[in-house]
Amino acid sequence: MSQGLSYDEVMEMLPAYVLGALEADEMLAIDEYLRRHRLLEERLQTLQESTAQIALAAPMATPPPRAKEALMARVRSEALPFLQDISAQERRLSINPLLRRAPGSKKPASPLPSPRMTIPSVAPSTSSGRRFQFGWAAAALTAALMLLAIIITSASYQNRIEALQQEIALRDRQLVEMNRQMEALEEQFLSVQNQLAAFTQPDRVIPLTGTEAAPEARGLFLQKQGDGFLFVRGLQPLPTSQTYQLWLIPAEGAPISAGLLGANVAADDGVRTVAIPPEAEGFAAVGISIEPEGGSPLPTGPIVALG
Numbered sequence: 001m002s003q004g005l006s007y008d009e010v011m012e013m014l015p016a017y018v019l020g021a022l023e024a025d026e027m028l029a030i031d032e033y034l035r036r037h038r039l040l041e042e043r044l045q046t047l048q049e050s051t052a053q054i055a056l057a058a059p060m061a062t063p064p065p066r067a068k069e070a071l072m073a074r075v076r077s078e079a080l081p082f083l084q085d086i087s088a089q090e091r092r093l094s095i096n097p098l099l100r101r102a103p104g105s106k107k108p109a110s111p112l113p114s115p116r117m118t119i120p121s122v123a124p125s126t127s128s129g130r131r132f133q134f135g136w137a138a139a140a141l142t143a144a145l146m147l148l149a150i151i152i153t154s155a156s157y158q159n160r161i162e163a164l165q166q167e168i169a170l171r172d173r174q175l176v177e178m179n180r181q182m183e184a185l186e187e188q189f190l191s192v193q194n195q196l197a198a199f200t201q202p203d204r205v206i207p208l209t210g211t212e213a214a215p216e217a218r219g220l221f222l223q224k225q226g227d228g229f230l231f232v233r234g235l236q237p238l239p240t241s242q243t244y245q246l247w248l249i250p251a252e253g254a255p256i257s258a259g260l261l262g263a264n265v266a267a268d269d270g271v272r273t274v275a276i277p278p279e280a281e282g283f284a285a286v287g288i289s290i291e292p293e294g295g296s297p298l299p300t301g302p303i304v305a306l307g
Contacts, residue, residue: 005033010040015141018047050145206286206307210234213290214304221286221307228258228274235304238263238290245291246274247299248283255287256280260295 010033016022017030034040202222210217219232228248235244244261258274276283290301 005029010037011043012139014040014044015047015051015145018044018051019141047145050148208232208286208288208305208307210305211303213302217288217305219288219305219307223276226276226281228276230261230272230274232261232265232288232305235265235288241293242290242301243293243295244288244304245295245299247287247289248276248280249285249287250280250282251284255299256283257295257297260291261288263293 010030013022013026013030017027020027022030034044202224204221204223206221206223208217208219208221214235216234217232218234219230221231222229230246238244240263243263244265246258246261247255248258249255256277256279258276258280261272286307287299287303288305289299289303291299292301
């Protein structure tokens with residue numbers, strides 16, 4: 001029979017073979033085919049693993065109460081013909097004259113050996129009919145296994161895609177933060193570079209000295225093209241309602257504001273970069289005054305440093 005199986009027939013019967021749902025001759029035929037075709041062992045192992053997973057995943061099922069009654073009724077119905085045959089044989093033996101004692105004999109006649117109950121064996125069905133009988137079951141099992149594999153694979157890929165999306169979002173946030181830090185470092189680098197250029201080759205150097213309002217104030221104002229660099233010490237902190245304001249004073253005309261310095265200039269030990277307004281490019285002096293919070297269009301408070 002094994003020589004009559006084709007590859008398609010074996011593949012069709014293989015799921016039923018894994019489940020042990022074939023006839024004995026069909027199981028032996030597929031065993032013989034698999035021994036001659038070792039390449040199918042990987043397919044067989046995959047089906048066995050999938051079948052084991054399906055068996056473990058199935059929920060526990062409780063048989064209905066009438067299942068036992070139906071089973072016992074089927075057993076009684078199938079055993080009834082054999083019991084009737086045995087009863088008939090016993091009745092025939094009971095009236096058989098050979099079993100009676102012969103006249104004048106000293107020993108009873110040896111009884112005939114009791115017949116043994118034999119259960120007729122059921123001839124195995126033909127492979128062709130049985131094969132097509134399990135065809136639909138094999139196809140259904142194969143489809144179920146394929147569907148299960150697709151569902152598991154799809155869920156796995158979905159989880160991986162979500163994890164990758166979260167990782168990409170995290171990388172994007174980190175990249176934005178790194179770009180912001182790089183821009184801040186570039187600004188600091190340019191500021192330091194400009195300060196070095198101003199200190200090494202300034203266009204103008206204006207020392208600042210304190211006035212009677214702040215005799216301990218000292219400072220330095222450097223100009224390099226359109227930028228100014230201010231370094232000042234000795235100014236006392238102001239209340240939050242006041243601020244220091246820088247002025248560029250031309251030779252003629254009113255002072256021009258160059259920005260607010262804050263209420264606590266002494267807390268800043270670095271160099272302040274000041275953008276020189278275009279209308280104040282030809283300034284002749286530099287001054288610092290005390291002004292209300294928010295600054296003033298013209299100096300209103302005392303001048304604490306002048307150069």
